[in-house]
Amino acid sequence: MISPAKSRSAKEKFDRLASEKLPAGTTIVVSEDEINSYLRYDYAPEIPRGISQPYFRLEPDRIYGSAMVDFLEWQAERGASPGPLLGWLLRGQRRVEAQCRYTSSDGWGRVEVEWARIS
Numbered sequence: 126m127i128s129p130a131k132s133r134s135a136k137e138k139f140d141r142l143a144s145e146k147l148p149a150g151t152t153i154v155v156s157e158d159e160i161n162s163y164l165r166y167d168y169a170p171e172i173p174r175g176i177s178q179p180y181f182r183l184e185p186d187r188i189y190g191s192a193m194v195d196f197l198e199w200q201a202e203r204g205a206s207p208g209p210l211l212g213w214l215l216r217g218q219r220r221v222e223a224q225c226r227y228t229s230s231d232g233w234g235r236v237e238v239e240w241a242r243i244s
Contacts, residue, residue, distance in 0.1 A: 127158055132166035135159035157183045175199030177218075187239070191222040194243075220244040 138153050147153075164172070164179045172179065175198030182189040196215040200206055223241040227234060 127162040127165055129162070129166050131156070131159045131162035135163035136167045139163070157181065173199055174202040186226055186228070188225045188227060188236075189222070190225070191220060193218045194221045195219075215243070 135155055138155050138159070141147060142153060160181050160183075161179075164181070175195040177193045179192040180190065195218045197212055206212070221241070221243050224239045226237045226239055229235070
């Protein structure tokens with residue numbers, strides 16, 4: 126269950142990771158609820174206009190993510206235009222989903238997109 130408390134917990138963990146002052150071998154575990162709480166509460170002001178309802182599900186070696194995206198609003202926020210054809214095809218809110226495979230070791234991570242879908 127997502128909550129402001131879980132959001133604060135995730136933020137503290139992310140801040141520790143960003144500090145780059147962790148001793149070698151340190152493990153930090155962030156739960157699915159902490160990530161989704163962080164997106165809902167602490168990180169929400171950073172999410173660009175046009176993107177809403179972000180959600181992540183963690184699986185062994187995989188991450189599933191989804192969000193509602195209004196491509197025209199998102200592009201306008203960035204000062205860009207998708208052009209008339211894409212504007213027509215992508216107008217309105219669309220669910221965007223992706224599944225990625227991730228690996229990490231020795232302080233490095235790699236994410237490979239396995240599939241992505243726009244409704």
